[in-house]
Amino acid sequence: xxxxxxxxxxxxxxxxxGYVFLLVAWPVSTxxxxxxxxxxxxxxxxFQDEQVVNALALTAQVALQAVAINLVFGVxxxxxxxxYEFPGKRVLSALIDLPMSVSPVVVGxxxxxxxxxxxxxxxxxxxxxxxxxxxxxxxMIMATCFVALPLVIREVVPVLxxxxxxxxxxxxxxxxxxxxxxxxxxxPSIKWAVVYGVVLSLARSLGEFGAVKVVxxxxxxxxxxxxxxxxxxYQSFDQTGxxxxxxxxxFVSVVCIVVVSLLxxxxxxx
Amino acid sequence: xxxxxxxxTKKYGDxxxxxxxxxxxxxxxxxxxxxxxxxxxxxxxxxxxxxxxxDSGTVAIEGTNATKLPPQKRNVGFVFQHYAVFKxxxxxxxxAFGLEIRKTPKAEVKRRVGxxxxxxxxxxxxxxxxxxxxxxxxxxMALARALAVEPTVLLLDEPFGALDAKVxxxxxxxxxxxxxxxxxxxxxxxxxxxxxxxxxxxIVVINQGRVEQxxxxxxxxxxxxxxxxxxxxxxxxxxxxxxxxxxxxxxxxEPGRAGSFPGRITRLxxxxxxxxxxxxxxxxxxxxxxxxxxxxxxxxxxxLDLELGSRVWLTAAVGAVTVPAMVAV
Numbered sequence: 001x002x003x004x005x006x007x008x009x010x011x012x013x014x015x016x017x018g019y020v021f022l023l024v025a026w027p028v029s030t031x032x033x034x035x036x037x038x039x040x041x042x043x044x045x046x047f048q049d050e051q052v053v054n055a056l057a058l059t060a061q062v063a064l065q066a067v068a069i070n071l072v073f074g075v076x077x078x079x080x081x082x083x084y085e086f087p088g089k090r091v092l093s094a095l096i097d098l099p100m101s102v103s104p105v106v107v108g109x110x111x112x113x114x115x116x117x118x119x120x121x122x123x124x125x126x127x128x129x130x131x132x133x134x135x136x137x138x139x140m141i142m143a144t145c146f147v148a149l150p151l152v153i154r155e156v157v158p159v160l161x162x163x164x165x166x167x168x169x170x171x172x173x174x175x176x177x178x179x180x181x182x183x184x185x186x187x188p189s190i191k192w193a194v195v196y197g198v199v200l201s202l203a204r205s206l207g208e209f210g211a212v213k214v215v216x217x218x219x220x221x222x223x224x225x226x227x228x229x230x231x232x233x234y235q236s237f238d239q240t241g242x243x244x245x246x247x248x249x250x251f252v253s254v255v256c257i258v259v260v261s262l263l264x265x266x267x268x269x270x
Numbered sequence: 271x272x273x274x275x276x277x278x279t280k281k282y283g284d285x286x287x288x289x290x291x292x293x294x295x296x297x298x299x300x301x302x303x304x305x306x307x308x309x310x311x312x313x314x315x316x317x318x319x320x321x322x323x324x325d326s327g328t329v330a331i332e333g334t335n336a337t338k339l340p341p342q343k344r345n346v347g348f349v350f351q352h353y354a355v356f357k358x359x360x361x362x363x364x365x366a367f368g369l370e371i372r373k374t375p376k377a378e379v380k381r382r383v384g385x386x387x388x389x390x391x392x393x394x395x396x397x398x399x400x401x402x403x404x405x406x407x408x409x410x411m412a413l414a415r416a417l418a419v420e421p422t423v424l425l426l427d428e429p430f431g432a433l434d435a436k437v438x439x440x441x442x443x444x445x446x447x448x449x450x451x452x453x454x455x456x457x458x459x460x461x462x463x464x465x466x467x468x469x470x471x472x473i474v475v476i477n478q479g480r481v482e483q484x485x486x487x488x489x490x491x492x493x494x495x496x497x498x499x500x501x502x503x504x505x506x507x508x509x510x511x512x513x514x515x516x517x518x519x520x521x522x523x524e525p526g527r528a529g530s531f532p533g534r535i536t537r538l539x540x541x542x543x544x545x546x547x548x549x550x551x552x553x554x555x556x557x558x559x560x561x562x563x564x565x566x567x568x569x570x571x572x573x574l575d576l577e578l579g580s581r582v583w584l585t586a587a588v589g590a591v592t593v594p595a596m597v598a599v
Contacts, residue, residue: 166354169321170412172341173348174368174419184367188358 028250035247038240046244051220052229056248059226062137062212063205066144070201074152075194079186081153082160083168099149107146108214111139135217140225143211148204152197159193160186192264199260203253272297272455273318273423278327280313280479287313288324289479295423295457295472297332300449302470303459306502310479311459312427318457319348319425332422347416347454351428353408355400361411362387362396368419386414389448406437410444417452426458430465442469463503467491475499492591500593507563508595509586510556516565518590521547522583523574530583531555533562538578545571549582 004012036043046052080086081093099107114120116134117127126133133139167189171181187194209227216223224232226245234242273295280288288310295301303311316322318329320341328337336344356364362383369379387393390410392403400408409429416424429445430438446469449456460466466473467487475482475490475498483495494500500513507516510531525532532555537548547564562584576582586592 163357166350166352167356169341170348170350170354170356170415171367173319173321173344173346174415175342175345175371176367177342180371185356 031243031246031250034239034243037243042240043244043247046241049241051224052226052241052245054221055224055226055229056245058137058140058224059206059249062140062144062225063202065141066148066205067198067201069141069145070148070152071194071198074149074197074201075156075190078153078156078160078190082157083165096150096153099147104143104147104208104210104212105214108143108211111143111146111211111215115139115142134215135219135223137223139215140212140223143215144205144208147208147211148201151200151204152194155193155197155200156190159190163189196260196264199256203256206249206252272332273457274328274330275314275318276328276330278314278317278324278329280310280317280322280324286310286479288317291327291476291479291481293474293481293484295455295474297455298453299471300446300456300458300469302466302473303457303476304463304466304473304502305461305476305482307461309477311461311474311476314476315425315427315457315459318423319346320344321348345419345422347419347421347424349409349412349416349424349426349429351431353400353405353412353432355408355412357400360397360399361392361403364400364411365414365418367415372419382418386418389417389451390414404437405433406441409433409441413445413448417454421454424454424456426456428459428461431460438465445469467503475502477502494591494593497593500591505563505565508560509562509584511595512586512592513595514586514590514592516546516563518587518592519562519564520585520587521564521566521570521574521576522585523576523580525583527583527585530585531562532581532583535576535578535580535582536561538576540568543568545576547571547576547582549584551584 077092077096081089112120112134115123115126117123117132120134123133131138133142167185168181171185176184207227208225209231212225213228213231216225216228218224218228218232220232226249230242230245230249233239233245275291275293275295278288278291279286291310291314293314303314305311313322317324318331320336320339320343324337328335330336331344331346341348356367359367365383365386366379369382374382383396384393387396390413392407392411392414395403395407395411400411403411413426413429426445430441433441442465445458458469467490470487472484472486473490474484477498483490483499485493490499491503494503497513500506505516506513507519508514509519522530531551533549533551535547536550537546539546544565545568547566548561549564550561551559564584
């Protein structure tokens with residue numbers, strides 16, 4: 001490591017901490033303050049509101065399904081990217097990063113263009129088969145999957161690359177077939193990357209707003225998720241409600257990340 | 271014949287890793303595939319194991335055509351240069367892996383694992399993780415793991431390449447003894463001629479994707495088929511029209527022997543029990559030729575009273591292995 005003089009070291013630490021504090025810690029902590037501004041009782045009152053409860057339940061449903069789908073496809077695509085050579089591999093890899101750079105609102109609009117029932121490229125056909133995507137849970141799950149797609153893959157790919165395929169080849173030479181090799185060798189090796197990717201996806205899916213707003217139609221008690229309720233309450237001057245739901249969302253995400261960082265074995269211990 | 275490789279060719283782009291290779295490896299023996307790095311020997315081993323596929327040609331193991339079989343159906347044990355240990359499993363679990371895949375009863379697995387750990391002297395480490403073992407121990411564990419499934423053939427890819435010199439030497443002696451105990455047909459890849467000579471019953475010399483020669487260590491050393499084999503199996507020097515081993519050059523301090531080459535000692539180096547000389551031949555017998563390397567025992571050198579600058583006369587020793595030198599480069 002490069003030696004840095006003590007004052008510089010402290011200055012750098014101060015800068016980093018100050019930056020994170022002003023940008024993240026302070027604003028998030030004010031949510032907590034405002035959520036409980038009128039006392040704990042007022043905070044729990046928001047759960048009397050049917051609209052809020054329905055929205056939270058819907059958010060949980062959409063997020064869990066999106067995470068489950070992203071888990072399967074994420075691990076699959078990671079294996080494909082690391083273990084196999086095929087034409088178009090770099091294009092695929094670049095496409096996976098697209099959700100990171102495209103605004104979720106744009107994601108929502110593009111899904112709308114393809115899948116809406118009236119003049120969507122694919123939506124009309126699906127509608128004839130009786131499948132509605134836009135303004136339904138399916139569309140919301142799709143939008144959430146889209147925005148959270150890279151999170152599992154970007155966690156798993158570096159780990160897969162690092163462990164190499166020596167262990168997998170050894171397992172094959174010892175008689176294991178592809179499924180046994182994956183379950184007994186590959187999966188245990190990438191376990192923590194998968195868990196971390198899932199938690200990040202979950203946190204991201206719970207908080208998704210833009211894409212879901214466009215495809216859901218934002219109908220109260222039906223297609224209104226927690227983030228949409230926050231916006232609606234804030235706009236109708238229901239501050240306590242808005243901060244309360246915000247707090248629940250932030251709390252769940254923070255708990256996820258804390259639990260994982262406690263569970264995750266210390267790095268560099270190999 | 272245990273392994274029969276016929277007309278195997280493997281290309282990576284334009285590069286011929288293996289060029290129409292045919293070789294038969296006998297049952298129950300310890301065979302070394304010897305050659306320089308990038309010569310194709312590891313590729314051949316991986317094709318035998320099914321970890322790589324040949325572009326053309328066939329591989330038969332114990333009489334069955336294995337060319338199209340996936341690795342898990344070939345019943346071969348494979349040991350990798352970098353051990354390929356299962357990091358998340360204990361030593362005992364690593365060794366048990368192949369048996370558990372085969373749905374062997376638990377009691378039987380336990381007994382076999384115990385035996386194998388005994389065989390590789392790792393019994394007291396059964397419950398440790400591989401990360402707590404040294405390199406040599408890890409490789410012994412990998413060997414036990416490969417032997418657990420009672421493979422028809424055991425294949426080792428530069429098994430001692432990642433170990434330090436002392437452990438390497440210990441392990442190769444140990445491998446020889448192990449083979450004498452277990453008698454499984456074993457093929458190992460190495461680029462270290464000393465390792466091959468010391469351990470193997472038979473050596474296959476592979477260079478640039480071709481088999482240069484097959485034979486016992488003595489045959490290869492005493493009757494090298496060509497210049498490459500001779501050069502690869504030991505040091506070689508050139509004396510007039512022939513190439514020969516430096517220790518096969520006789521040194522005399524006075525002229526008189528027929529066909530001797532006069533010269534002057536330009537370098538003299540004592541290494542342990544031997545003395546290495548560089549002799550520059552007189553220009554009239556060999557103008558522009560490289561200096562001749564000579565190795566002789568220290569006692570012999572002392573008897574001749576050799577010093578830097580001494581005049582000497584060199585001849586090829588009686589019975590020396592020689593090959594004609596290539597046309598002057």
